[in-house]
Amino acid sequence: MNYLQFAYRNILRHRRRSFVTIMTVCLGFVALGVLGGFLNNIFSRLKGQAVVAERFGHLTFAKKGFYQNGKLEPEKYLWNAKELETLLAVVRQNIDVELATPRLRMFGVTSNGKASTIFVTEAIVPEDDQKLIKTNVDGRSGIEGMVTFGARNRDNSSVIVGSELASMLKIKKGQNVTLLTSTKDGVANAVDVKISGDYNTGNPATNDKFILSDFSLAQNLYDTDGAERVIVTLKNPENIEIVKAQLIEELADAGLQVEAKTWDELSPSYKKVTTLFGIIFRVLTIIISVIVLLTVLNTMQMVVSERTKEIGTMRAIGMLRGQVIKLFCVEGLIMGVLGCLLAIPILFAIAGLLQVMGISFVPPVASVAVPLVMMFKIKNLLLVFALFSVVAIVSSFLVSRKIAAQQIVDSLSRG
Template sequence: MFSTLLLTSIVVFMILCFVFYCAIFRTQDAQFALFNLFRHKRRSLSTIIAIILGGVSIFLYGGFIDYSFWILKEQTVRTNIGHIQLYDKSYFETSNKSKSIIENYSTLKSDLLNDSELSQDISTISGQLEFTGIVSQYESETSSYFAALGVEPLASLKLGSFDKLISGSDLSRIKHNEVTLGSGLAKTLNANYSDWLDVLVVNTQGGQGALSLGVRGIFESGIKDYDDVAIKMPLQTAQRIMDTDGVSKVVILLNDGVDLDIFRAKLDKFIADKQLPLMVKSWKELSIFYQQVEGLLSGIYFFIKAIVALIVIFMISNSMTMNIVERTREITTLRAIGLRPRHITKLFLLEGIFIGAIGAIGSLAIGFAIAGVINLNGIAMPPSPGQTQGYTAFIKTDSFDLIWITFVLPILTSSLASIIPAVRASKLNIADAFKFV
């Protein structure tokens, strides 16, 4: 992406340098090319409208895609995944996750927060303990498999902020014998607020752990498979039932604007310096679904940009080719009074660039206006695959890349489309002028 942006920037810079050179040192040429657009108003207007339609389509769909990526990222990061996760090195090599525990979590957390280079970028840090077992609600005579997550209650307000509480309240920092259930699991157990559940697990030592816990709340993450088995409980309670003082992973949520790659490099250095048996994973590595959606939508967006670019190229090329036919007498007259073929080529290139620039400015202006109207109410979207909740989408207009591509694409395509007609115009034979007298 960066290399593409750099290449287009270089090409556009060269085009702008060419325009500025003509405007300063060849003022008459620039004026002549600009005024020629107004001599054939209908053709110029139709071409500019086609460019604007394409540019607005790219801007609106690109803004929609950017928002889709952003909301999917936030949903992923804030469902107890965070931006960065630390694991024991053996975590992904064994199916028994209770044997891959990060010991001395409190000491590790303190060291991370006391490191000046890391702490300034960290918004929230939380240990989490994962385990599974059987949960029973004896009053309704129901039992079910569950997947539990022991979390720090205060940190979970940020890390689980996309979990929607539909009954009761969030985990308490004081009452450690209360849990929250996923909506699907609560329905399976026929459990409601203030009911008591019995939990049975195999702890990290290989023995059995059992505990009676009260239902403090019922939540819905929007991911059905997760809600059907999920239990969240205070980390202290999870450690007690699993007979450990460690955690399965350490989750880090970064401050807004922090570069993830730079922070990860500093964290890797921290782990290497202290020789810790830990490995680092980013949220994107852990979210296969996000990667699949990003690849799909990016491919569609590229296809749309390619189609729009081809349409613009053919429109401008056709318009300028017709322009040459109608202006053959003018072109050959200019040649007859001493203008070189290179000079004629330059005039037609300037016309194409001016058409593209007008179309680019119009695309941005109209695109921002339409996006503003759409964003007043948003776009109601159905649930994503695997989710149960729809969402309201908006057009994201604060992306530099989106603004840049909307501005650059019309200029690049119009410049490209002008090359062949411009060269063809410069090669017209002076004697052809007599055919149009």
């Protein structure tokens, strides 16, 4: 008879009470699992939106100081052709790098001939963008409905506009618009471009002003043969900080002082949403953990109260205080573990049901509906598993510590 067997039999003594306790742990686990699953899905979709739809890639390299002063002195923070060539060569030789592509961003006014509005254009290399939109984000390759230029036979004077911008200007594929902007030296410049399509950036803040343009067109418009940024995607994004540091060092060795930003640093909406929902999730985790703690505590209190004489007997026979505490902790642990184990199939059943129902919704700060599905991360589930197990042990410890310290004669005189 070991502690596990002994504790298990004790749990079976009070079947109904133990069942209620196990179900409380189970429901707590399911609640956190469902919420966590939804949040993981939302975060992952927002990540895909930032990395792919907003074209941030995983890492962005710019000249040092670009993010502070780049708008005031754009010409100072442009890579020239030679620097760009060096930068791309250094970055592309890193084995963790999947793609490195130059970018230019310009701001200005676009007009359909009758109405004008501001625009932001991200100038992309079409061949590279073909690869970027297939970037693997949490196991999903690319985003449904994502539009880019064709890799071949392209017309570099065509652009793709944000769907809200297209709607505002009432422009359709095949129509022309004028882009009015300034060169790097501040001289006004304009070009007529053809609409080759529209797409939803996924972010309402950019969907009404975003224009994807060809990199060579933008270079002409901006009067440069260089680029202001280089976007990098990685084979294994989990190593992002390591690769970032490596590349900064390698580029410094090549004589390029750069600053690098990760995709989440460039996507304030992602930060805000994850921070907000992260807080909500943590608060709920605390509340549910306290409920589990109080339930197990209450159960163990009743168990201990009913078994006080038995505890006295075990102590009299020779069980040490620590062994009594250990026995009750194992009982609590078994209930915690059983509750969590029971919750896992329930969680997957709910996930499967949602998948079958095919419900979709628009997440906060997004403009594209995403399927209401749950994305489970084994690490997170294990953390909740560990948390509830610890909570069950702590509850049992708090109760049994007191009874174990009681005088044996007092315990024996009960019930």
